[in-house]
Amino acid sequence: MSNKTEEKTDIKSLTLPQLQEELKRFSEPAYRAGQLYEWMHRKLVADYEEMTNLSKAFREKCREAFTCTTLHAVKVQESRLDGTKKFLFALSDGNLVESVWMRYKHGNSVCISSQAGCRMGCRFCASTLDGLERNLLPSEMLEQVYAVTRLTGERVSNVVVMGTGEPLDNYENLLRFLTLLTDENGLHISQRNVTVSTCGIVPGIRRLAEERLQITLALSLHAATDEKRRSMMPIAERYSLDELMRACTYYFEKTGRRITFEYSLADGINDAKEDAEALISLIKPLNCHVNLIPINPVKERNFRQSDRRAVEGFKNKLEKNGINVTIRREMGRDIDGACGQLRRSHLMKQP
Numbered sequence: 579m580s581n582k583t584e585e586k587t588d589i590k591s592l593t594l595p596q597l598q599e600e601l602k603r604f605s606e607p608a609y610r611a612g613q614l615y616e617w618m619h620r621k622l623v624a625d626y627e628e629m630t631n632l633s634k635a636f637r638e639k640c641r642e643a644f645t646c647t648t649l650h651a652v653k654v655q656e657s658r659l660d661g662t663k664k665f666l667f668a669l670s671d672g673n674l675v676e677s678v679w680m681r682y683k684h685g686n687s688v689c690i691s692s693q694a695g696c697r698m699g700c701r702f703c704a705s706t707l708d709g710l711e712r713n714l715l716p717s718e719m720l721e722q723v724y725a726v727t728r729l730t731g732e733r734v735s736n737v738v739v740m741g742t743g744e745p746l747d748n749y750e751n752l753l754r755f756l757t758l759l760t761d762e763n764g765l766h767i768s769q770r771n772v773t774v775s776t777c778g779i780v781p782g783i784r785r786l787a788e789e790r791l792q793i794t795l796a797l798s799l800h801a802a803t804d805e806k807r808r809s810m811m812p813i814a815e816r817y818s819l820d821e822l823m824r825a826c827t828y829y830f831e832k833t834g835r836r837i838t839f840e841y842s843l844a845d846g847i848n849d850a851k852e853d854a855e856a857l858i859s860l861i862k863p864l865n866c867h868v869n870l871i872p873i874n875p876v877k878e879r880n881f882r883q884s885d886r887r888a889v890e891g892f893k894n895k896l897e898k899n900g901i902n903v904t905i906r907r908e909m910g911r912d913i914d915g916a917c918g919q920l921r922r923s924h925l926m927k928q929p
């Protein structure tokens with residue numbers, strides 16, 4: 579699998595020092611790199627055309643030397659319930675990715691995809707049904723944030739990498755994306771306002787811990803025994819809960835950042851009293867937070883959502899045991915809410 583869409587260098591995936599290096603062969607003054615970078619990462623323009631303080635000749639040279647990744651919205655859906663917007667974007671090779679824009683009291687948040695498709699195979703998830711198409715480039719992850727900002731006309735303050743794909747299965751590109759997204763010369767999103775969600779690739783978690791970023795790591799747990807987790811998530815065959823918890827502890831030790839555990843509740847699968855008890859004994863030693871999510875039924879999958887009472891009961895039990903817990907507000911229920919549903923429903927309609 580190649581990360582290159584074309585032979586040319588992908589200009590929006592370069593850091594400022596890398597761009598300065600690339601431009602040396604152009605015999606242009608050194609400040610050109612800064613100008614280009616500002617157009618792309620601060621002013622968020624879609625194309626060289628709009629970079630009006632650069633000469634036409636220089637823009638042409640750039641066009642010949644670099645690809646400039648831009649996403650085009652193929653479909654936009656807006657929730658009538660809460661204003662959540664879901665965007666389906668086309669990449670330059672025709673692949674599709676989806677991003678979700680949510681408005682919260684503390685600011686606007688964008689949920690982005692890290693891969694086209696996914697190969698993790700979680701049994702309740704729509705994103706993985708057709709497997710992995712390819713990794714997204716750093717620029718393609720960034721452009722989801724930039725394009726959403728252009729289209730809504732509002733500033734984004736939080737970014738969550740929780741859309742389609744497994745971010746730690748696209749590690750190098752994810753890291754470059756995080757560097758560019760939080761760069762003070764770019765959008766400068768605070769690291770603390772960025773969350774990366776993983777299904778639990780243990781070596782990736784350990785490696786990320788060593789980067790000592792101040793981002794939040796969300797771990798998709800969904801079950802508190804190895805047996806049950808294996809029945810829901812193939813990745814659990816590779817790494818035991820014991821290894822996973824040790825990796826989470828390591829992440830906290832290295833970064834000082836509390837882990838968020840994601841737990842999607844499915845009726846009769848993982849929402850019983852015993853499940854809550856197993857979860858409590860598993861995570862009690864950790865400094866963590868639990869996000870309970872009523873599972874979003876996907877038509878190709880046979881998981882049903884836990885009812886309100888089961889969700890509340892589960893939450894109360896955790897709280898009584900001193901665990902920090904929130905029930906995730908479901909946003910955009912009326913617009914193909916669950917991961918990968920919009921992309922999939924669009925693909926299914928193609929001839």
Ligand code: SAH
Nearest residue numbers: 703740743744775776777798840842873874
């Ligand atoms: N691959 C990463 C990030 C993408 S999935 C991960 O696994 O964390 C984002 C979150 O949505 C994960 O917690 C995932 O388990 C959850 N999820 C996927 N499908 C879901 C569904 N149908 N209902 C509720 N949560 C779902």
